[in-house]
Amino acid sequence: MDSKSASAERLYLPDAVQRAAKILVVGHFAVGKTTLVGTLSEIPPLRTEEGMTQAAAQVDDLRGATGKTTTTVALDFGRLTLSDELVLYLFGTPGQQRFVELWEDLARGSLGALLLVDPARLADTFPVIDLVETYGLEYAVAVNSFDPHSQHAEDELREALDLLPDTPVIFCDARDEKSSARALITLVSHLLAHTA
Amino acid sequence: MTASGEEQQFSSGFVRSYVITGGRGLPDAEDLSLVTLVTLAPESQLPPNPSPEVRKIWDLCSGGYLSVAEVAGHLGLPVGVARLLLQDLNQQGHLLRRKAPPPAQLVSREILEEVLHGLQVRFG
Ligand SMILES: Nc1nc2c(ncn2[C@@H]2O[C@H](COP(=O)(O)OP(=O)(O)OP(=O)(O)O)[C@@H](O)[C@H]2O)c(=O)[nH]1
Ligand SMILES: [Mg+2]
Numbered sequence: 001m002d003s004k005s006a007s008a009e010r011l012y013l014p015d016a017v018q019r020a021a022k023i024l025v026v027g028h029f030a031v032g033k034t035t036l037v038g039t040l041s042e043i044p045p046l047r048t049e050e051g052m053t054q055a056a057a058q059v060d061d062l063r064g065a066t067g068k069t070t071t072t073v074a075l076d077f078g079r080l081t082l083s084d085e086l087v088l089y090l091f092g093t094p095g096q097q098r099f100v101e102l103w104e105d106l107a108r109g110s111l112g113a114l115l116l117v118d119p120a121r122l123a124d125t126f127p128v129i130d131l132v133e134t135y136g137l138e139y140a141v142a143v144n145s146f147d148p149h150s151q152h153a154e155d156e157l158r159e160a161l162d163l164l165p166d167t168p169v170i171f172c173d174a175r176d177e178k179s180s181a182r183a184l185i186t187l188v189s190h191l192l193a194h195t196a
Numbered sequence: 197m198t199a200s201g202e203e204q205q206f207s208s209g210f211v212r213s214y215v216i217t218g219g220r221g222l223p224d225a226e227d228l229s230l231v232t233l234v235t236l237a238p239e240s241q242l243p244p245n246p247s248p249e250v251r252k253i254w255d256l257c258s259g260g261y262l263s264v265a266e267v268a269g270h271l272g273l274p275v276g277v278a279r280l281l282l283q284d285l286n287q288q289g290h291l292l293r294r295k296a297p298p299p300a301q302l303v304s305r306e307i308l309e310e311v312l313h314g315l316q317v318r319f320g
Binding site for chain 2: 011012013014015017018019020021022043046047048049050072075077079080082083086087088089091105106108109111177178181182184185188189191192195196
């Protein structure tokens with residue numbers, strides 16, 4: 001393989017890279033996680049699978065699914081090389097309570113989480129907030145407004161989601177690079193303010 | 197790809213994974229985390245009679261550093277299986293690894309400052 005070719009240079013990290021950081025992009029079903037990861041990633045977003053929890057497999061057995069099959073969760077992720085020696089990975093992470101092992105693995109070593117919220121489906125966000133808090137992740141809320149005519153006031157959202165006063169809320173379009181970058185930068189600024 | 201993008205039955209893939217790993221259990225996430233950066237040590241010699249998966253991971257990892265997640269993604273393997281193949285390479289002394297990131301409680305200001313700066317430069 002010719003590591004000097006243009007495509008190889010895009011594929012691989014710079015040789016000097018020393019450290020990798022990870023941020024989770026979380027939210028309920030179809031809220032725009034994959035879209036946001038793809039918008040910001042410097043490589044075509046990749047997809048892999050992680051195994052499902054034992055508990056969930058047993059639940060599926062009880063439901064009468066076939067005995068020894070297993071189920072996996074698809075993870076989308078993207079990459080941003082931020083300097084010669086630092087790379088950031090964004091992982092789109094499903095918000096289901098049942099994927100406990102997956103969450104443990106993903107949360108370990110994460111800087112924090114960007115929580116995508118569709119204001120028309122607020123109730124779907126509660127279990128995701130529970131998960132984020134269970135794993136001790138700091139987060140910022142990115143409101144992904146699918147209906148351009150809906151006007152959701154920030155303070156209504158804060159109250160509905162019972163957010164702490166200093167949790168950032170930012171409106172964003174996951175399809176737009178500038179807008180998505182602004183949401184990510186807001187999150188990281190918040191994480192910095194929270195770190196001694 | 198599934199309709200929901202989140203969950204799928206994986207019975208055929210499970211059999212495939214089982215064959216690739218020789219039926220051994222999948223290793224723990226600790227030493228090869230999703231974002232541990234890996235590459236082949238220079239001048240590593242491909243072991244004799246490599247399986248197709250070993251040959252593929254060898255080709256991919258000989259070109260430069262990638263995260264464990266990227267290795268899995270490029271090879272179309274579940275993370276656990278990629279991890280097992282990488283662990284074999286590691287035990288054979290062929291793998292170079294960058295240090296894994298610290299757990300969340302130990303995230304330093306320094307790394308957050310670098311991430312913030314990098315994002316600001318990139319997205320202006
Ligand atoms: N109007 C609008 N549509 C969006 C936005 N973000 C995503 N979409 C669309 O919403 C749909 C779902 O987006 P995805 O990125 O697949 O959502 P997801 O959270 O990854 O979905 P799952 O992985 O299935 O849970 C797609 O058709 C997107 O094009 C947004 O900010 N505004
Ligand atoms: Mg998705």
